[in-house]
Amino acid sequence: MLGYEEFKKDIYNLTGLDLSLYKEKQMKRRLESRIARIGKTSYKDYFYLIKSDKKAFDDFMTYLTINVSEFFRNYEQWEKLEKIILPKLIKNSSELKVWSAACSTGEEPYSLVMLLTRFFPLSKIKVLAADLDDEAINKAKIGLYREKSLENIPIDLKTKYFEKIGTSFKISEKIKSQVEFKKMNLLADTYPKGYDLIVCRNVMIYFTDEAKDVMYQKFNNSLKEGGVLFVGSTEQIISPSKYKFSTEVTFFYTKFE
Numbered sequence: 001m002l003g004y005e006e007f008k009k010d011i012y013n014l015t016g017l018d019l020s021l022y023k024e025k026q027m028k029r030r031l032e033s034r035i036a037r038i039g040k041t042s043y044k045d046y047f048y049l050i051k052s053d054k055k056a057f058d059d060f061m062t063y064l065t066i067n068v069s070e071f072f073r074n075y076e077q078w079e080k081l082e083k084i085i086l087p088k089l090i091k092n093s094s095e096l097k098v099w100s101a102a103c104s105t106g107e108e109p110y111s112l113v114m115l116l117t118r119f120f121p122l123s124k125i126k127v128l129a130a131d132l133d134d135e136a137i138n139k140a141k142i143g144l145y146r147e148k149s150l151e152n153i154p155i156d157l158k159t160k161y162f163e164k165i166g167t168s169f170k171i172s173e174k175i176k177s178q179v180e181f182k183k184m185n186l187l188a189d190t191y192p193k194g195y196d197l198i199v200c201r202n203v204m205i206y207f208t209d210e211a212k213d214v215m216y217q218k219f220n221n222s223l224k225e226g227g228v229l230f231v232g233s234t235e236q237i238i239s240p241s242k243y244k245f246s247t248e249v250t251f252f253y254t255k256f257e
Ligand SMILES: C[S@@+](CC[C@H](N)C(=O)[O-])C[C@H]1O[C@@H](n2cnc3c(N)ncnc32)[C@H](O)[C@@H]1O
Pocket: 065, 066, 067, 068, 069, 070, 073, 101, 102, 103, 104, 105, 107, 108, 130, 131, 132, 133, 136, 184, 185, 186, 187, 200, 201, 202, 203, 232
């Protein structure tokens, strides 16, 4: 389908989101199937729709951003976080600064708070949770989940921090209140600084190598010395030392000076 170059410019002017930093083949495939499904035949027509109709705009952002998530996603990695990484981080700090960088609908930051209750009292735990998608952040703030997304939660945490409402599960206000949600575009915004742990999982797979190169550098700058970047299970960094990261445990990268 023609018109993608123009569409990228239009979307950038409308939203500030630079689609050229997302892998092109994958992005075009998704968008073109979306355009066909809603009965449009060109990028131009689709852009006019997005521009003139708030609901179509929100749908586009949600579709584009792929919000799939779950609590303790890839549980084996969370076990490593609990058993190896957190005990090391805690040695240097009595409080940890933690950032869930593409938090989607909240499962990841809430998993972090629940896990951290094994090490700290709730009042000492604060997690920054950020995402590009307003709708995802709104859902996260509501904190209502289907049973399927709770499958990996250790039973003690599930019993303690969820209330069953009909067929859904509501996360406890105690956990919720330790998370600060914020809208942030990882491809354009300034990153916050001074973190012990940054969790950025299952979003970098959508970005070009050039975009990832900049992000790894920015994540490194956001970490304290000895701080750790935790990535998704298909997102291993090829040459971590290039970004001043070392790795002893797969998918966890420690900042060195
Ligand atoms: C597949 S979800 C991953 C959620 C969670 N990290 C996990 O692993 O379960 C990808 C998330 O990345 C967000 N995202 C996509 N592009 C982004 C960007 N440029 N800046 C910040 N978040 C972005 C999406 O909105 C979506 O919520």
